[in-house]
Amino acid sequence: MTIWNRGRVISGESPLTDGRSILSSAALHVLLLAVLISVPIPRLASFEASTTLTLVGEVVDPAEPTPMIPTPTPGGAPGDLGGLGEIAVTVKGPGETANESALGRLLDEVLTTTGTDGRNPSTPPLPSTTGLGLLADDSVGGGGGFGGGSGGGRGRGVGPGTEFFGVKENAGSFAYVIDTSGSMARNRALNVAKAELLASLERLPPEARFGVVFYSLTxxxxxxxxxxxxxxxxxKFRNYLENVKPFGGTDHIAALRESLKLGAEVVYFLTDAELMTESEAEEVLRQVGSTRIHAIEFGVGPDLSTTNPLKNLTRATGGSHRYIDTNTFNRRSR
Structure with a gap:
């Protein structure tokens, strides 16, 4: 082996056989070791894992001016480690405590818009529907007729209220058609009818209107x-009524048709004979217009009929039919 050293060639020598090279290398390693020992090494054992870090941020209310963004500065200190311990987050706005923060107000708004049942009251409930669906058709209601009343019909009107033999009505005008034939003398029927007529008129206020038709054959x-x-x-009518007496036969269809010419909203029709035919009922019905007819039928003994032309007529006009056994009038007078 040949080594050049300071212009000289030394044969058969190397750094491992040169004593001065070995001493120089040892001194250099000792110096490096001393430098490394003098550098401070972080002591992980001195870091407390239970240390709680606080993260402070600002939430700016949109209604307030946008604050200036500060120049970021590096965080942490030499030797600090991240990702250890628990982090407590405190959020507050400028000059506010945590409970008064803009985020807190936002949360309050969200929470207060939710009802006690967990639903948002600002969302309207869906409409409930019944029936077979929402398809349009040409029907006008169920059950037949035009509304309320006994067995269907147009129903009760609007206006002053009164009643006649327990049949209540509301309207602006009333007509009373009273049978005064000879048969009404039986069981004091006409006297009871006259007393009930006066009581019904007394219930009417001054703004209501009334008319009265008495009939036998005419x-x-x-x-x-x-x-x-x-x-x-x-x-005046009370004085006139004192002279009304029962006599003669009965033509209740003629009286009923004539009473409709008064144009009253409601007709109370009192008769003691069920003599109406189907054709007569249809004839009256063609003339009735919007008038509601209530029939009070006087009879002797219980009502054994389930249907008759008079009952059908009253129901078709939105009225009702009531049967009264006149035998009860004698029992009341005892």
């Missing part, structure tokens, strides 16, 4: 027009 109008139900007209 109809007799108290007046051929509707009168105001004021105290003076009621007193």
């Amino acid at each position: 109809p007799r109008f108290y007046e051929r027009t509707l009168l105001p139900a004021n105290p003076a007209e009621k007193a």
Whole structure:
């Protein structure tokens, strides 16, 4: 082996056989070791894993001006380790405590818009539907007829209220058609009818109107027009009623048709004979218009019929039919 050293060639020598090279190398390694020992090494054991770090941020209210963004600065200190311990987050706005923060207000708004049942009240409930669906058709209601009333019909109207033999009604005008044939003398039937008629008129306020038709074989109008139900007209009619007596035969169809000419909203029709035919009922029905007819039928003994033309007529107009056994009138007078 040949080594050049300071211009000289030394044969048969190497650094491992040169004593001065070995000493120089040893001194250099000792110096490096001393330098490494003098550098501080982080002591992980001194870091407390239970240390709680606090993260502070700012939530700016959108309604407030946007604050200036500060120049970021490096965080942490030499030797600090990240990702250890628990982090407590405190969020607050400028000059606010955590409970008064903009985020807190936002959360409050979200929570207060939820009802106690967990649903958002701002969302309207879906409409409930019944029936076979939402398809349109040309039907006008179920059950037949035009509305309320006994067995269907147009139902009760709007206006002052009264009643006649327990049949209640509301309307602006009323006509009373009273049978005064000879048979009404039986069981004091006409006297009971007259007393009930006066009681019904007394219930009417002055703004209501009334008319009265008495009939046997022919109809007799108290007046051929509707009168105001004021105290003076009621007193005049009371005096007239004292002279009404039972006599003669009965033509209730003629009286009923004539009473419709008064144009009252409601007709109370009182008769003691069920003599109406189907054709007569149809004839009255063609004339009735929007008038509701309530029939009070006087009879002797219980009502054994389930249907008859008079009952069908009243139901078709939105009225009702009531049967009264006149035998009860004698029992009441005892």
